[in-house]
Amino acid sequence: MTFRTGIGKDSHRFLAEGEAPGGASVLVIGGVRVEGHKPFKAHSDGDVLYHSVFNAVASALGLYSIGHYFPDTSDKERGRDSREYLLFLSDKLAEKSYKVVNLSIVVECKTPKIDGLSEGIKANLAAAFNVEIEGIGITATSGEGVSPWGQGKGVEVTTVATVIKCQ
Numbered sequence: 001m002t003f004r005t006g007i008g009k010d011s012h013r014f015l016a017e018g019e020a021p022g023g024a025s026v027l028v029i030g031g032v033r034v035e036g037h038k039p040f041k042a043h044s045d046g047d048v049l050y051h052s053v054f055n056a057v058a059s060a061l062g063l064y065s066i067g068h069y070f071p072d073t074s075d076k077e078r079g080r081d082s083r084e085y086l087l088f089l090s091d092k093l094a095e096k097s098y099k100v101v102n103l104s105i106v107v108e109c110k111t112p113k114i115d116g117l118s119e120g121i122k123a124n125l126a127a128a129f130n131v132e133i134e135g136i137g138i139t140a141t142s143g144e145g146v147s148p149w150g151q152g153k154g155v156e157v158t159t160v161a162t163v164i165k166c167q
């Protein structure tokens with residue numbers, strides 16, 4: 001059986017007080033809307049978790065990072081629902097006869113609290129890649145007030161993806 005592993009990372013900062021919004025008006029993490037929280041400053045919807053997962057799966061397949069396919073200078077990408085980026089990748093997986101079997105995700109931030117969101121995020125990822133819920137792990141770390149993420153300035157996500165060749 002052929003296994004491949006990829007690592008991916010992304011980070012976005014929250015919109016500052018009085019700053020003009022970019023592509024996002026609501027905070028979205030892993031496809032889950034977090035009402036009442038500052039959104040990300042981003043060109044697309046800024047879904048940092050989806051972007052990190054994209055980069056990990058793309059890396060496992062020997063592809064490029066997300067900006068290569070969806071440049072943040074393009075007007076078309078403004079406010080774009082990042083789920084569409086994952087659908088692009090699930091086509092690539094099918095093309096190359098690979099399947100995602102595991103996503104191991106680490107989120108570092110002060111807010112929002114990730115544990116309350118992880119069920120919804122896992123369900124979204126399971127649907128996007130047709131992977132079992134048990135194959136998706138999400139752990140969170142507060143950053144202890146040290147990193148910019150730990151100071152509440154934004155969110156950083158690191159993902160390791162494992163894919164297998166379908167017979």
Ligand SMILES: [Zn+2]
Binds near residue numbers: 046051
């Ligand atoms: Zn991003």
